[in-house]
Amino acid sequence: xSITPTEVMKxxxxxxxxxxxxxxxxxAQDLSGILDLVAHMNQIDVQGVEPMAHPLDMSQxxxxxxxxxxxxxxxxxxxxxxxxxxxxxxPKVIE
Amino acid sequence: xxxxxxxxxxxxxxxxxxxxxxxGSSTAFGAEPNTQANVVDLxxxxxxxxxxxxxxxxAVTFGLAINAVVNRRSIFARKxxxxxxxxxxxxxxxxxxxxxxxxxxHVEMDDGTHKTVGLTRAHLEEDAGKSLHEDFHNMTGxxxxxxGTPLLxxxxxxxxxSAKEAVAYAKTIHSLVRYLGMxxxxxxxxxxxxxxNVSVRPKGQAEFGTRAEVKNVNSFxxxxxxxxFEVERQIDVLExxxxxxxxxxxxxxxxxxTRSMRSKEEAHDYRYFxxxxxxxVVLGEAFIESVRAGLPELxxxxxxxxxxHYALSAYDANLxxxxxxxxxxxxxxxxxxxxxxxxxxxxxxxxxxxALNKAGLDIAHSPVTANMLGGLLAxxxxxxxxxxxxxxxxxxMWAGEGDADAIIEKKGLKQITDEGAIAAIVDAALAQFxxxxxxxxxxxxxxxxxxxxxxxxxxKGKANPAQLNAVLKQRLES
Numbered sequence: 001x002s003i004t005p006t007e008v009m010k011x012x013x014x015x016x017x018x019x020x021x022x023x024x025x026x027x028a029q030d031l032s033g034i035l036d037l038v039a040h041m042n043q044i045d046v047q048g049v050e051p052m053a054h055p056l057d058m059s060q061x062x063x064x065x066x067x068x069x070x071x072x073x074x075x076x077x078x079x080x081x082x083x084x085x086x087x088x089x090x091p092k093v094i095e
Numbered sequence: 096x097x098x099x100x101x102x103x104x105x106x107x108x109x110x111x112x113x114x115x116x117x118x119g120s121s122t123a124f125g126a127e128p129n130t131q132a133n134v135v136d137l138x139x140x141x142x143x144x145x146x147x148x149x150x151x152x153x154a155v156t157f158g159l160a161i162n163a164v165v166n167r168r169s170i171f172a173r174k175x176x177x178x179x180x181x182x183x184x185x186x187x188x189x190x191x192x193x194x195x196x197x198x199x200x201h202v203e204m205d206d207g208t209h210k211t212v213g214l215t216r217a218h219l220e221e222d223a224g225k226s227l228h229e230d231f232h233n234m235t236g237x238x239x240x241x242x243g244t245p246l247l248x249x250x251x252x253x254x255x256x257s258a259k260e261a262v263a264y265a266k267t268i269h270s271l272v273r274y275l276g277m278x279x280x281x282x283x284x285x286x287x288x289x290x291x292n293v294s295v296r297p298k299g300q301a302e303f304g305t306r307a308e309v310k311n312v313n314s315f316x317x318x319x320x321x322x323x324f325e326v327e328r329q330i331d332v333l334e335x336x337x338x339x340x341x342x343x344x345x346x347x348x349x350x351x352x353t354r355s356m357r358s359k360e361e362a363h364d365y366r367y368f369x370x371x372x373x374x375x376v377v378l379g380e381a382f383i384e385s386v387r388a389g390l391p392e393l394x395x396x397x398x399x400x401x402x403x404h405y406a407l408s409a410y411d412a413n414l415x416x417x418x419x420x421x422x423x424x425x426x427x428x429x430x431x432x433x434x435x436x437x438x439x440x441x442x443x444x445x446x447x448x449x450a451l452n453k454a455g456l457d458i459a460h461s462p463v464t465a466n467m468l469g470g471l472l473a474x475x476x477x478x479x480x481x482x483x484x485x486x487x488x489x490x491x492m493w494a495g496e497g498d499a500d501a502i503i504e505k506k507g508l509k510q511i512t513d514e515g516a517i518a519a520i521v522d523a524a525l526a527q528f529x530x531x532x533x534x535x536x537x538x539x540x541x542x543x544x545x546x547x548x549x550x551x552x553x554x555k556g557k558a559n560p561a562q563l564n565a566v567l568k569q570r571l572e573s
Contacts, residue, residue, distance in 0.1 A: 014364055016177055053170045053192075053369045059377035065112045065149035068119030069133040076137060077129065086128035087236035090179040093226055 117144030163198025213252030431469020
């Protein structure tokens with residue numbers, strides 16, 4: 001198994017996902033299965049093949065540098081649980 | 096033990112675009128909180144980023160200016176971490192294929208020696224918002240106006256060996272991005288941010304020591320002090336038998352020390368992957384050549400031209416070209432005055448700079464414009480004004496009393512150059528000191544200095560000193 005239960009817990013924490021301890025073993029197996037497939041594909045010689053960054057064979061379109069967005073603070077902050085003086089309020093972050 | 100310091104810098108330069116890197120929100124500084132943050136900047140589901148062409152152009156400008164590799168194909172990636180001022184939970188940045196790859200930056204040190212610093216890469220990314228930790232009922236306030244502001248992160252190789260070298264390199268980049276018009280360079284407002292990766296190793300050892308990243312440095316002076324503090328701290332740790340921990344440390348200018356920022360310990364696992372919302376950026380040769388054609392004269396080229404064309408010393412040329420605005424001011428004043436370049440250089444670096452410093456102004460806001468200074472210099476060059484009178488006129492111009500000619504006219508400051516008028520002043524002065532004149536004529540040379548002083552006094556500084564001297568000599572010796 002290429003992914004250990006400890007790694008599953010770490011990845012879940014980094015992604016801020018809450019998972020039930022009973023499920024950890026199963027996730028470890030599932031994820032290992034995926035990585036085993038990747039390991040299998042890694043055996044293919046891809047010398048000279050450019051890595052694919054995007055499934056669409058197109059390049060990025062650019063927009064002109066223009067300010068097009070009006071102030072919509074009131075509308076956008078309607079969804080926020082707490083605001084004050086125009087700021088979004090979140091639980092205290094201590095540095 | 097002899098220790099060697101190793102420093103690499105990461106510089107975040109805010110690109111001078113009107114709108115954000117991936118949205119049409121304004122990037123203007125100082126707006127009311129969250130009035131310049133739209134659905135894209137807030138990471139609302141269903142919104143998609145669209146890349147700003149100007150941010151791309153400015154990044155390419157930088158790459159071309161330092162002869163770095165400009166990647167014809169670059170990729171945006173997601174850098175994942177959680178922090179409330181990063182609404183999407185990831186920062187759009189570049190990892191494997193940055194827009195600017197390897198290059199070299201040539202740095203001139205204060206003592207005139209040169210140093211080459213390798214450029215690892217320079218990549219485009221979006222800025223985060225701002226967290227305000229003042230007391231909001233034990234909550235943190237979030238302003239997302241800055242979220243999505245375009246940044247060019249300029250990463251150097253660990254090539255610097257002292258705080259002084261690091262500062263000289265940072266100043267070189269600062270000057271360059273301002274010359275290129277790609278960043279306003281304002282360190283106080285955070286549009287030019289310098290983070291230093293600092294480590295030490297026993298002299299002669301090939302491997303690097305463990306590094307700490309020093310952040311929160313908002314001036315070049317603090318950069319030097321923060322690095323020096325950090326170097327001493329690491330040497331103390333190592334000499335005390337301890338080990339340096341790889342971590343982020345914040346510089347505290349009030350205490351002049353760096354402190355560990357523990358909360359980010361775990362955050363270094365960013366799990367980068369290509370951003371599926373953005374396609375590869377492909378740059379055509381025609382576009383790159385058009386950017387190259389638009390490059391302005393760069394600081395080092397300008398400096399060399401000042402030395403060769405104006406016969407200025409390397410020191411003078413260095414000072415005058417540190418900022419593009421100052422160099423332009425000098426050249427404009429010189430053009431108006433048509434005087435010796437050295438005279439214009441002395442005035443720009445002397446009176447003008449001193450007055451600006453005293454008033455806390457930058458050259459763009461000087462009350463004495465380049466044209467006005469040029470007008471003054473012309474009157475020095477044609478002997479209308481002595482150096483002393485010129486300073487008086489300069490002060491009056493600074494105070495808003497008009498241009499040089501108007502002030503000379505109004506105050507009657509015109510230097511006397513008429514032979515007859517000067518002779519009259521000399522004769523009148525000498526008539527008051529017949530004894531001293533007799534003494535001089537009988538061979539007491541010492542009294543000459545006294546007579547010069549008296550004649551100067553009588554002329555009230557208005558007579559051309561060279562002519563005055565000549566007439567005095569002639570009168571005494573006849």
